[in-house]
Amino acid sequence: MTKALIIGGGIGGPVAAAALQRAGIEAVVHEAHAGPGDNLGTFLTLAPNGLAALRTVGMLDAARRAAAFPTTGIEFVNGSGRRLGRLGDGSERGPAELRTITINRGDLQRALAEAARDQGIRIEYGKRFTRYTETDSGVAAEFGDGSSAEGDVLLGADGIHSLVRRLMDPEAPNPAYTGLLGIGGYLESSDVAPTAEATTRMVFGKRAFFGYQTGPSGEVFWFANLGHSEMTAEEIAARGDDDWKSHALALFSDDLPDITTIMRAAEPSRFRPLGTYDLASLPRWSRGRVALLGDAAHAVSNSSGQGASLAVEDALVLAACLRDLPDATRAFAAYEHRRRARVERIAAEGRRRGNQKVGSAHPAARLVRDMSLRVVFALIARFGSQAWMNDYRVDFEGSDSSPGLRC
Structure with missing residues (x-):
């Protein structure tokens, strides 16, 4: 395994390229837009688990410099301003560099792209992916400008409406x-x-x-x-x-x-x-020499606060599996096995939270909602129910005493 083609230069793509480089695999990112996504989307949060993954690939400082401000807590109120509860995400108890941040999506994409280029990673813009062809020895990607590229594997980091996914598995469910x-x-x-x-x-x-x-x-x-x-x-x-x-x-x-x-x-x-x-569950995340990561594989509702962080986690696990298992099919299967249960649980949590956001014209229904939310937030605050999301870490490299992730 020597070269990977990555489709999508948003969040997961540059991070995957950086992780693959650490795994000894060359990666080239191909992005349809003319630049790193300025003026795309609004803003998002990066949780401690995502920040820790960025630290592993040397991109944490760039993300933090681009951040607007820290967001370590949420205060919930009803329409009249009456407080329903407050939840901290626990990151204020950890290292300052891993405290949750709010960041404009375009600023984050630009910061990650620049950090990737500083590491010698090639990002080619204006490359709108159109199709791929797989052979016994590799895979070739074709682009709208008539150019093409070849590699050992192709990774789709092209978002919730992924063309890579549709070509890889035409029967896959729609978001x-x-x-x-x-x-x-x-x-x-x-x-x-x-x-x-x-x-x-x-x-x-x-x-x-x-x-x-x-x-x-x-x-x-x-x-x-x-x-x-x-x-x-x-x-x-x-x-x-x-x-x-x-x-x-x-x-x-x-x-x-x-x-x-x-x-x-x-x-x-x-x-x-x-x-x-959202895209809660796909039958498959890979086929042959092609695999998906981030929203292309499992788009979670923004109500979860974890979409970007999960894409960054994916990038590390996928790179580690390609490092440890030279056969692409086995590596992709191991990657999916390690990731599926976690991301599907978070997708379900995001959908549940989203369902609570729909208002009601009936005062009695709102009263019941407010009373139940007070109980829910109190239980979460007491028992730390968010820790399973935020405290997760991908030990990509390990240490002398701990071997780190092995697929």
Whole structure:
């Protein structure tokens, strides 16, 4: 095993290339966009498990420099502002460098791409993948500009709507709509009271769900989840950004005033929603010399807070298995065996959390929801139910006394 082709230069792709390089395997990343994803998406969190994996491949400092601020806790309130609970993720008890961060997706992608290039990894932009051909000795990828590339294996890190996945397994299920549309954005400043230090405020509104956090300089990151039937991109665009903004403002008109203050200050373009999808379970993550990682293999709802971190974990485990098992089929099977149970459990947790975000027009239903959430948050805070997600570590290299991960 000497060379891997990676399709997708977002988050998982550059990290996989760095991990493969440490495993003694050359990797070239091929990305359809002209650059490292600036202005794509809004923001996300990187949890301690994902940060620890980035540290393993020498990318942690780059990610932390690009981060907006730490987010080690979540305060939950109802639409009237009444507190339902507060959860810390436990990272404040660990090393400062592994405390959860909030980061703009484009900034993260750019930081990881630059860190990869600093390590001598080649990232080729403007390479829109179109198909692959597998032979007994390797695999060839073809791109929209007429070029091609050859390697021993091909890894699909091309997101939830992965073309690699569709070509690898045409019978694979499509991503499932979670019942929520997502909007969000960033303000340089806002006339709202600051949230508690390193804490995101999550609001279970009367008709929709809202989250926001203020930064040290007064900046605000915000998002909303709106319960809605599934819509195509064309249907969403046809409604118009101003109409979507009016719709969102109406949904939160009876909730915490800070919500509408933030939204009124936001550009209408931030209100054009995206459907929220997940991909809880695929029949297979690989076939022959081709394998999937990150959202291409198991897209989890953003309600889990783990999508990016799981992609980074995948990258390390996949590289270790290709290092330890020279036969690609065996390596991919070992990788899937090690990862499937964890990611499917997190996918289920993300879907469960997402289901709680849909509001209700009935006061009695909201009262029952608020009472049950208080109990749930109290139990989580007492028994540390999130530790199984955040405390996970991929021991890629090991030490003299511990051999590390072996597939």
